[in-house]
Amino acid sequence: MHLLIPAAGSGRRMGSSRNKLLLDLLGKPLIAWTLLAAEASPTIEQIGIIGQAEDWKAFDAIATSLNLSKPVEFIQGGATRQESVYNGLQSLPRYTEHVLIHDGARCLATPDLFDRCADVLISCDGLIAAIPVKDTIKVVDAVGVIQHTPERSRLWAAQTPQGFSVPLLKKCHDQGKQNGWEVTDDAALFEQCGLAVHIVEGEETNLKVTTPVDLAIAEFILRQRLGS
Numbered sequence: 001m002h003l004l005i006p007a008a009g010s011g012r013r014m015g016s017s018r019n020k021l022l023l024d025l026l027g028k029p030l031i032a033w034t035l036l037a038a039e040a041s042p043t044i045e046q047i048g049i050i051g052q053a054e055d056w057k058a059f060d061a062i063a064t065s066l067n068l069s070k071p072v073e074f075i076q077g078g079a080t081r082q083e084s085v086y087n088g089l090q091s092l093p094r095y096t097e098h099v100l101i102h103d104g105a106r107c108l109a110t111p112d113l114f115d116r117c118a119d120v121l122i123s124c125d126g127l128i129a130a131i132p133v134k135d136t137i138k139v140v141d142a143v144g145v146i147q148h149t150p151e152r153s154r155l156w157a158a159q160t161p162q163g164f165s166v167p168l169l170k171k172c173h174d175q176g177k178q179n180g181w182e183v184t185d186d187a188a189l190f191e192q193c194g195l196a197v198h199i200v201e202g203e204e205t206n207l208k209v210t211t212p213v214d215l216a217i218a219e220f221i222l223r224q225r226l227g228s
């Protein structure tokens, strides 16, 4: 199974002056933890890191220092996550059937989650890891007044990995480009094209490191995991 790792962001919400995936998390750059999980997942065979050219040298040094046994390729990132994944899809070998896409910023995903997603992808065209929402969610209008409260039992928080049939996802990305759709994940393109996306139970600890608080929580989770 091919794994594409979008890693070309800027870390604006982290308030970081450089790509947040290069920030230190318990003695390693954040993206190193993502790569170690991919390395430990028996179903992942090839890894594509989608990054900005200015970060390639640093990513290459990290991948080398981890002694990864799996081939790693670097792919030029785009201005948005959507563009970065588009570029990643173009880089896949011609007849690749399925792909898993996993945010570099979700550095606590376990190898087991990759494997469970890869297993389910054998029998469907689209899936995402997701967890049931714990909060009560409000839909609010432009002036801050609540419009309605969706039924929580039907709400799931999207995570990655997200997995797809490559030919279908490429078509959805093309359609998204043509129609100017702007989305924050690949499942949204699949949905807008009327294709089914299945849920795979994700992990509460599989947070996306977005803000400084997330970084502190990630460190806490990792310490617990490593017993340090």
Ligand SMILES: Nc1ccn([C@@H]2O[C@H](COP(=O)(O)OP(=O)(O)OP(=O)(O)O)[C@@H](O)[C@H]2O)c(=O)n1
Residues within 6 Å of the ligand: 005, 006, 007, 008, 009, 010, 011, 012, 013, 014, 020, 021, 050, 077, 078, 079, 080, 081, 082, 084, 085, 103, 104, 105, 106, 208, 209, 210
């Ligand atoms: N042009 C972009 C933007 C984001 N990403 C990647 O998509 C994932 C999720 O994005 P996010 O957490 O929003 O990362 P940033 O864009 O770095 O953060 P921010 O939005 O706060 O700037 C990250 O692994 C990020 O590197 C990407 O590959 N290409």
Ligand SMILES: C[C@](O)(CO)[C@H](O)COP(=O)(O)O
Residues within 6 Å of the ligand: 081, 103, 157, 158, 159, 160, 184, 185, 186, 208
């Ligand atoms: C793909 C994603 O991680 C699912 O939660 C998310 O949509 C990425 O986009 P964001 O804008 O960085 O939240």
